[in-house]
Amino acid sequence: MIRLEQVSKVYKTSTRPALENVSVEVDKGEFVFLIGASGSGKSTFLRLLLREEVPTKGRVYVANFDVARMARRRVPRLRQSIGCVFQDFRLLHNKTVAENVAFALEVIGKPRHTIRKVVPEVLELVGLEGKAERMPNELSGGEQQRVAIARAFVNRPLMLLADEPTGNLDPDTSQDIMLLLERINRTGTTVLMATHDHSIVDSMRRRVVELDLGRVVRDDARGVYGVGR
Numbered sequence: 766m767i768r769l770e771q772v773s774k775v776y777k778t779s780t781r782p783a784l785e786n787v788s789v790e791v792d793k794g795e796f797v798f799l800i801g802a803s804g805s806g807k808s809t810f811l812r813l814l815l816r817e818e819v820p821t822k823g824r825v826y827v828a829n830f831d832v833a834r835m836a837r838r839r840v841p842r843l844r845q846s847i848g849c850v851f852q853d854f855r856l857l858h859n860k861t862v863a864e865n866v867a868f869a870l871e872v873i874g875k876p877r878h879t880i881r882k883v884v885p886e887v888l889e890l891v892g893l894e895g896k897a898e899r900m901p902n903e904l905s906g907g908e909q910q911r912v913a914i915a916r917a918f919v920n921r922p923l924m925l926l927a928d929e930p931t932g933n934l935d936p937d938t939s940q941d942i943m944l945l946l947e948r949i950n951r952t953g954t955t956v957l958m959a960t961h962d963h964s965i966v967d968s969m970r971r972r973v974v975e976l977d978l979g980r981v982v983r984d985d986a987r988g989v990y991g992v993g994r
């Protein structure tokens with residue numbers, strides 16, 4: 766599903782590599798935590814998968830896409846197969862919950878009858894039935910993140926990339942969001958989550974890939990956050 770082969774990334778304005786000789790493979794349906802200190806390269810890793818950046822060296826494969834080399838006109842197709850969730854939710858504040866989710870389908874040209882059918886379904890999946898007509902600022906942080914997850918998942922992407930999705934949430938709400946991501950993972954969706962949240966990584970015992978100064982220093986099948994420190 767995801768394969769990085771000896772990937773290095775050096776930003777133009779930087780002297781040290783953001784990623785250095787990184788090789789990682791993630792199979793379909795896996796749940797993987799990407800951890801590491803601030804500046805270790807986690808966001809760069811995610812941006813390479815989305816072709817928001819291209820590697821300085823090495824190859825990046827996502828699904829059947831040769832991401833670094835594919836033609837620019839095919840990039841929207843790649844991005845349709847990847848759902849994204851962020852720490853700061855990134856909802857459209859002038860649209861209702863249902864409109865936020867629907868918008869993700871409108872921009873890729875889904876017919877209106879499909880949108881009318883699937884939006885309530887996905888809102889139910891994330892536990893937001895009854896909140897469809899609310900505005901984002903009328904929701905708690907956890908509920909806003911559920912909307913963001915619904916929006917990321919409504920098109921049934923092959924994978925979900927989550928960059929610190931619990932970073933703005935309290936521990937209980939974070940646990941609820943993790944249960945939701947697990948549920949989405951159980952549908953066969955690959956989940957890759959960058960996080961600093963020790964307690965979540967420790968409680969879930971999933972695969973952990975750790976970056977340090979751009980290098981992979983650990984890849985444990987059922988890891989915890991702080992092993993060996």
Ligand SMILES: Nc1ncnc2c1ncn2[C@@H]1O[C@H](COP(=O)(O)OP(=O)(O)OP(=O)(O)O)[C@@H](O)[C@H]1O
Pocket residue numbers: 776777778779782783801802803804805806807808809810
């Ligand atoms: N657009 C950019 N231009 C130049 N340098 C960058 C750019 N983006 C990131 N970097 C540098 O690359 C390195 C890795 O950054 P990256 O954002 O990938 O780390 P991170 O692990 O996601 O950090 P954080 O947890 O703080 O988000 C850092 O040294 C950072 O300063």
